Amino acid sequence: MHDATKCVKAPEVSEDGYASLTVPTHRASTIVFESAADYATRSQRDLDGYSYGLHGTPTSRVLEAQLTALEGGKHTVLLPSGQSAIAVAMLSVLRPGDTVLIPDSVYPPVTGFCRDFLAPLGIGHDIYRPDASDLEAKITGSVRLIWAESPGSTTMEVQDIPAIAALAKARGILTGIDNTWATPLYLKPLALGVDLSMQALTKYPGGHSDLLMGSVTVADSDLRKGLRDTMRMLGLGVSPDAVALVLRGLQTMSVRLAHSGRIALGLAERIAARGEGLEVLHPARPGSVGHDLWKRDFAGASGVFSVVLPEAAEPKLEAALNGLRVFALGASWGGTRSLIAPMSVAGARVNDHPRNARTILRLSIGLEDPADLTADVDTLFDALR
Numbered sequence: 001m002h003d004a005t006k007c008v009k010a011p012e013v014s015e016d017g018y019a020s021l022t023v024p025t026h027r028a029s030t031i032v033f034e035s036a037a038d039y040a041t042r043s044q045r046d047l048d049g050y051s052y053g054l055h056g057t058p059t060s061r062v063l064e065a066q067l068t069a070l071e072g073g074k075h076t077v078l079l080p081s082g083q084s085a086i087a088v089a090m091l092s093v094l095r096p097g098d099t100v101l102i103p104d105s106v107y108p109p110v111t112g113f114c115r116d117f118l119a120p121l122g123i124g125h126d127i128y129r130p131d132a133s134d135l136e137a138k139i140t141g142s143v144r145l146i147w148a149e150s151p152g153s154t155t156m157e158v159q160d161i162p163a164i165a166a167l168a169k170a171r172g173i174l175t176g177i178d179n180t181w182a183t184p185l186y187l188k189p190l191a192l193g194v195d196l197s198m199q200a201l202t203k204y205p206g207g208h209s210d211l212l213m214g215s216v217t218v219a220d221s222d223l224r225k226g227l228r229d230t231m232r233m234l235g236l237g238v239s240p241d242a243v244a245l246v247l248r249g250l251q252t253m254s255v256r257l258a259h260s261g262r263i264a265l266g267l268a269e270r271i272a273a274r275g276e277g278l279e280v281l282h283p284a285r286p287g288s289v290g291h292d293l294w295k296r297d298f299a300g301a302s303g304v305f306s307v308v309l310p311e312a313a314e315p316k317l318e319a320a321l322n323g324l325r326v327f328a329l330g331a332s333w334g335g336t337r338s339l340i341a342p343m344s345v346a347g348a349r350v351n352d353h354p355r356n357a358r359t360i361l362r363l364s365i366g367l368e369d370p371a372d373l374t375a376d377v378d379t380l381f382d383a384l385r
């Protein structure tokens, strides 16, 4: 062989005696075949095999298998973000003429996706109350999917997932859930009767605010085929390097989650104890919306909760937030840095609730020293008093 060929054709080296604890990062667009016959017969439609980098590498298969085991499902697909995981979950089961029901407390871009993307395709949507009190009345013959998110974005309402799943199942309707807050460590939606369990791996599984990814786990082979067909049609896959980061993050997730959850609950109690017209929304606090459901269905609480501010605090908010020394201002969560985000949900909600008119601070607790976080929280709420 000439030098140019030697430059591009990697020599074979022995792997005998090599064992490591890490998952190799297989970067690939092209997959090559062992023989002409293999090339002729191997198909992109073989969902477990390898045909093109977009459709999976041994690296992504490891993460899929790990998430499948955690969610208690049979198959997982990986998408480039949490939002794309929601979009693909919906597109994989909805057809023109169908309707999807979403809770009023859903991650707001989901409402936008239904309104601005699904509706022009002839796919309808309707919005139900997070407590599902109006859900049955909204079930028409066209409803194909009921989406849930528990606890809800920002307002943290816990939903009765087994009841929603049972209601749907009795009518031949599919259910899907955004399981990002709890992660499968603290909630197992498939065991509660849900068909599609989605997570933004961007948050706790990634864990370091340096990647974007989403997943959908199912127990049904037809649902898996629908997901993979939709991904193939849209050309969606994930980067092996991002997968490697999630595989790394996942290894410490149980410890990070337990720590952040414990510190977050302590801070929530501390803020609630101030009174001062503050309303703390944290599912693990008795009295919070859906606390009993949380106790029944969840194995723990992660590090994200919200505080509704009284009207009198509003004029002081900007200066108070600018005075933070440890918390960073940001709307994401699940990383090592604690974040705070002032949220206004009024524009995103259909149903009236007094808190919807207020500013809601969403806090995500990270891994800083709890004493520093406590001092920052005290300074913030002193400034808002």
Ligand SMILES: Cc1ncc(COP(=O)(O)O)c(C=O)c1O
Binding pocket: 080, 081, 082, 083, 084, 107, 153, 178, 180, 181, 200, 201, 202, 212, 213, 214, 331, 332
């Ligand atoms: C509850 C929830 N679901 C989904 C997403 C979307 O995830 P991503 O940012 O990876 O698209 C987010 C992001 O903030 C979220 O908070």
